Amino acid sequence: MTTELVTKSLRDNRGSTTGWGIALVASVLLQLAVYPAVRDAAGEFEKLLDSYPESFKALFNLQQSLASGVGYLQGEVFGFLAPLVLLGVAIGQASRATAGEEKAHTMDLLLANPVSRTRLLLDKALAVFVSVALVAVAFGVVLVVGSSVAGLGVPWLDLVFAVTASAVVALPFGALALLVGALTGRPGLAVALPVGLGLLTYLLDALSPLSEGLRPWRVLSPFRHAAVNAALNGDPNWLGLTGLVALTAVLLAGAALAFERRDVRS
Amino acid sequence: MNVISTRQLSKSYGRTVALRDLNLEVRPGEVYGLLGPNGAGKTTTLRLLIDVIRPTGGTIRLFGSPMSPRLRGRIGYLPGDLVLYDRLTGADYLRFCGALREHPDLSEALRLAKRLDLDLDRRTGELSKGNRQKLGIVQAFGHRPELVILDEPASGLDPLAQREFHTHLREYVDGGGTVLFSSHVLSEVEHVADRVGILLAGRLVVEDTVTSLKAKAMRELTFTFGEEVAAASFSGIPGVRAAVQVSGTEVRCRVTGAVGELVRTAARFPLLNVTSHEPDLEDIFVHYTEEHSDDD
Secondary structure, X not given: OOHHXXXXXXXXXXXXXXXXXXXHHHHHHHHHHHHHHHHHOHHHHHHHHHOOOHHHHHHOOOOOOOOOHHHHHHHHHHOOHHHHHHHHHHHHHHHHHOHHHHHOOOHHHHHOOOOXXXXXXXXXXXXXXXXXXXXXXXXXXXXXXXXXXXXXXXXXXXXXHHHHHHHHHHHHHHHHHHHHHHHHOOHHHHXXXXXXXXXXXXXXXXXXXXXXXXXXXXXXXXXXXXXXXXXXXXXXXXXXXXXXHHHHHHHHHHHHHHHHHOXXXX | OOOEEEEEEEEEEOOEEEEEEEOOEEOOOOEEEEEOOOOOOHHHHHHHHHOOOOOOEEEEEEOOEOOOHHHHOOEEEEOOOOOOOOOOEHHHHXXXXXXXOOOOOOHHHHHHHHHOOOOOOOEHHHOOHHHHHHHHHHHHHOXXXXXXXXXXXXXXXXXXXXXXXXXXXXXXXXXXXXXXXEEOOHHHHHHHOOEEEEEEOOEEEEEEEHHHHHHHOOEEEEXXXXXXXXXXXXXXXXXXXXEEEEEOOEEEEEEOOOOHHXXXXXXXXXXXXXEEEOOOHHHHHHHHHHHHHHHO
């Protein structure tokens, strides 16, 4: 590891990390603040939700009663907000890791230093990982403390499991952004492809319970293997999460291999 | 063992040949100037050497070995398209480079910055093009490399900074360093290079010392006579490439090699004056460009 490279990347990404982090933490606090009101009016909400189509509820992870802490967090926090932010951090920063330097024309001079391309790429990947972890930790702390204050009644360990699962599912998408960036040197493409794939696999996982035709394909969705809902219920899918970490490692190895062979854009 | 040694080095982008069969030898302690018009392959050559692009053919040896990250610590590089991190100050940037090169001692960099009158406390984004170029030069020499590879180093520098930079180059070489630089500014190459290679359309068309190139180069003699003399009287003389009638009594000849025969012929007429135009690299450059396009 080259400390200087990692710290510089972290510094470069400071704005993105704090921006996404504050957005997530503030949204979580807001959701938790309104929880007591939602719980008290749960009967009305249930009626409203019953009128929604199943596909809509599946899409926003509204399968359990909003009155229960777990159901509320599934629907309001882990359903859409957490993956959006954590994937945003991972993909945004990973797409700029090498491709951003190439586009800015700073890569020539950076590579003229006695640092191998693989080292450079892995150091930048580490910086992205640290950013994702920082946002996840802030998210976790606020969630654990806020849930207890708002009286959600969800065990803190289950919350930690769910936050971990949400963060881990972001990793392969970040690694994919890094791979596309390493292959092409184009940060735009390195954002577009993982975001598109993220949306597609998210929908695949969310909607597969409604469609027989989709069901066999849901194995392709990282969100299925992360199983955030199960984690929130105290039963994380360790095997699935390990698989996602392994997939991240494979994608990173591919990125290093691609970057070692390529001509840097001029 | 030469500091830089390439064999049949080639680079193509699809069907476009950027560099063809380059055999380049740069010896220890010399300043080698790579000269050529835009698009001749100068930047391609330097980027191949520094290993940011990969050859489609041939080999590169630096200090006798293929390029490796470790070897890069012994080399300083200034890219032609210099972009620095806008948010860092010059000093921050040099510290960053120093850390990556495991050469935290900034004394050489600070000395050179002072010499070039560069303010290191300003963010690079606020620097003028010339000052950014100075910082690019400073970082290339800052870790006391054994070889520096510089792509158009003097571009954007004011004459004073250019002079300081050229003096620094000489001192660096006198201290045992080796320099390969590219330029399309002929006077610069003429001023600092020990040897010159001219690249045209991806091919090294000539390589020689500046002195020897000049000796072989075409020069121009202008004769002024006391009566009308026809330019045709001088065509056919060995070495004379062209004889042009400037006015009735004035003839300009372009000649390569010895001028004895030409001068003897001119002396048969009432000769009032002769002026000789010393060839500079521009003439040499034009000469080889013409010769090269004749080949095609």
